[in-house]
Amino acid sequence: MSDMLDDRFDDQLRDSARDYNAPPTTPREEMWAAIQARRADGQADRQTGGKIRQSPSISPSDRPSARPSVRLLRWPAAIAAVLALGIGLGRLSAPRPSPAAPIIATSVNPPRNGDAAYRITATEHLGQSEAFLTLFRASVRRGGNEQLASATARQLLATNRLLLDSPAASDARTRLLLQDLELVLAEIAQLAPRPSSPDLDLITEGLERGGMMSRLRTAVPSGASPTQGAL
Amino acid sequence: MRDQELIGRVLAGDPSAERALYDAHVDRVFRLVYRMAGDVDRAQDYTQETFIKAFSRLGEFRGEAALSTWLGSIAISIALNGLRKVKRSMEREVVLDEALTVSRTTAAAEPDLKERLAQAIDDLPEGYRAVFVMHDVEGYTHEEIASSLGVHTGTSKAQLFRARARLRKSLADFVKE
Secondary structure, eight states, rough: OOHHHHHHHHHHHHHHHHTTOOOOOHHHHHHHHHHHHHHHHHHHHHTTTSSSSTTTTGGGGSSOOSSGGGGGHHHHHHHHHHHHHHHHHHHHHHHOOTSSSOOOOOOOOOOOHHHHHHHHHHHHHHHHHHHHHHHHHHHHHHHHHHHHHHHHHHHHHHHHHHHHHHHOOOHHHHHHHHHHHHHHHHHHOOOSSSHHHHHHHHHHHHHHHHTTTHHHHHSOOSSSTTSSOOO | HHHOOOHHHTTTTOOHHHHHHHHHHHHHHHHHHHHOOOOOHHHHHHHHHHOOOOOOHGGGGSSSSSSHHHHHHHHHHHHHHHHHHHHHHHHHHHHHHHHHOOOOOOHHHHHHHHHHHHHHHHSOHHHHHHHIIIIITTTTOOOOOOOHHSSSSHHHHHHHHHHHHHHHTTHHHHHHO
């Protein structure tokens, strides 16, 4: 008797479960374009001996949630603020030549420790920017809170400018990415409190057209978190 | 047979064969990862990652299982890994959020059966949920599930049995009604 009830329940369960996370229409073309772009990026990396990307097999969504939640936007903002503070403190505490001391010619290249610190900071920033832009794109699709996004973009923009101005910013590809990222972040930072759809469409189209998301994903070493495994 | 032909052409460097292979399997892969992720952006990312990985490793495919099963195993592995990391990230965000916001309680409306069921499925342990979604929702056979998850067929059956038992327990009050 109990088995019969269980069987009937299982049948009902199967029927009801078909609506569980019911998939939308497969966005074939969009995904195919992204696959082609990322594979081309991977080939370019191999040809140029690029070392930024460690593995092609980890999903970009492994990084912070793609769900458009307003409270999640605080996370990149908080990290960006900490990064900006860190870079600022680093600049202030860096040794400066004394006016009285003779200027001695040294190597043009900054110390290796500085390079490593810059790479780590830039990677974290790019990871946070990628997470933010993923959230932003999803939020736009669902009519989320772009006002908060604008505030977060300003925080990231400040960090972005510090990184661009850094004397350690010697890698041409990272510089180019930071420059393109600056434009996108500036556009979002300047959004009106209630932005019009065309404004938002321009930004999201710009993200797609410039391959910004895939370039960011390629630039960030894959892993659980942009703050993990950097060393 | 058609898959074998396509694989041969892909390995020979034919880009149209890559697209044909993608077209033949993308719906099934996307459906599966969407069912697991419940989010279109993540599902797209996991699907893209699946095909990028599949194209790069196609030479390793020996044809011991169907190509769809092989792709399913890549897809489910990517989705489970990704969702584990998302879960960790969400837990960290909740801690951060609790520190930043004043907690508030709201009287939530009683969810209907579908919402309760969806929540109960979400709450299943990872392995149970994967087997339940693949078998009862997407219609995979136990052989396909076993091959995709790298477990024995018996394990797949046992996990499905336990998943259903948990769901029965979670929805006990609905069943009584």
